[in-house]
Amino acid sequence: xxxxxxxxxxxxxxxxxxxxxxxxxxxxxxxxxxxxxxxxxxxxxxxxxxxxxxxxxxxxxxxxxxxxxxxxxxxxxxxxxxxxxxxxxxxxxxxxxxxxxxxxxxxxxxxxxxxxxxxxxxxxxxxxxxxxxxxxxxxxxxxxxxxxxxxxxxxxxxxxxxxxxxxxxxxxxxxxxxxxxxxxxxxxxxxxxxxxxxxxxxxxxxxxxxxxxxxxxxxxxxxxxxxxxxxxxxxxxxxxx
Numbered sequence: 001x002x003x004x005x006x007x008x009x010x011x012x013x014x015x016x017x018x019x020x021x022x023x024x025x026x027x028x029x030x031x032x033x034x035x036x037x038x039x040x041x042x043x044x045x046x047x048x049x050x051x052x053x054x055x056x057x058x059x060x061x062x063x064x065x066x067x068x069x070x071x072x073x074x075x076x077x078x079x080x081x082x083x084x085x086x087x088x089x090x091x092x093x094x095x096x097x098x099x100x101x102x103x104x105x106x107x108x109x110x111x112x113x114x115x116x117x118x119x120x121x122x123x124x125x126x127x128x129x130x131x132x133x134x135x136x137x138x139x140x141x142x143x144x145x146x147x148x149x150x151x152x153x154x155x156x157x158x159x160x161x162x163x164x165x166x167x168x169x170x171x172x173x174x175x176x177x178x179x180x181x182x183x184x185x186x187x188x189x190x191x192x193x194x195x196x197x198x199x200x201x202x203x204x205x206x207x208x209x210x211x212x213x214x215x216x217x218x219x220x221x222x223x224x225x226x227x228x229x230x231x232x233x234x235x236x237x238x239x240x241x
Contacts, residue, residue: 002026044071045084048091052098061098068092115212118182122214125181126205127241129173130220133185133203136168138224141199148197149222152176153187182213190221204233 002011002025004018011019018025044067051064071088136156137149144163150156157174159165172178178185183205191200202221207214219227219234227238 039078039081039083042071042075042078042082042084042088044068044074045088045091047071048095049087050091052091052094054098058099061095061101064091064095065099066095068095119212119214122182122207123216123218126183126214126218127226129180129183129185130203130205130218130226132169132173133187134220134224134226136166137201137222139168140166146195146197148193148199149189149201150198151189153178153185179208182208183218184208202236204235206233 002013002015003009004011004021004023004025006023007018007021009018009020011017011025015025017023048064048068048071051060051067054060068088068091071084072092075082075085075088133153140150140156140163141148143166144150147163150163150166153169153174154176155164155174156166156169157171159167161167168174172180173185184207185203185205187201187203189198189201191198193199200222202219205218207217216228216230217232217234217238219229219236219238221236226241227234227236228241229235229238
């Protein structure tokens with residue numbers, strides 16, 4: 001039945017004007033044709049499930065998700081002409097599961113490699129810092145022979161360029177037990193010469209967090225030889241680089 005928009009009375013479906021007030025009636029929208037015949041299984045749904053079974057391979061897991069979503073869309077639009085909703089859903093779920101596992105595997109592989117690369121970079125930076133210390137201390141000894149090696153690394157820092165503030169290191173290295181690139185540097189003076197000047201020193205480089213910021217320990221002294229150890233703080237008897 002059609003309802004008149006003017007008088008709100010009913011007329012037959014095939015009427016074009018109201019039987020009561022003769023006002024024009026809206027046209028009846030055509031009905032969507034129903035699918036006739038036996039429904040078929042959507043091919044993408046089958047493909048999604050097959051790919052989902054092999055979800056442990058990242059490419060097939062991704063394919064399972066893509067095919068599953070396309071299959072579900074096509075099944076909805078078929079008006080009953082296609083089946084396979086369960087197959088597509090199962091394939092999509094397996095695909096998502098495989099993608100998640102793949103991401104976890106990649107992370108499990110990548111994170112240790114990144115950590116090792118970071119530690120290697122920190123160790124290389126620690127060795128470079130020790131070489132900088134060796135050069136600065138040798139220069140200080142040459143410029144201030146009456147003192148010998150300085151009392152602390154702070155003496156080598158920015159200042160007037162004299163024996164009190166030698167201006168041989170920047171502030172990041174010229175501190176008390178400075179920390180740089182994941183390593184802590186500790187300086188100490190040792191032997192005295194015949195004139196009372198200091199003719200020996202040692203510097204150790206220790207990882208801030210062993211096994212995380214670095215693995216190896218480093219050492220240098222007045223000989224200028226840099227030594228290392230894996231078993232704890234290095235000393236004058238450790239292996240030379």
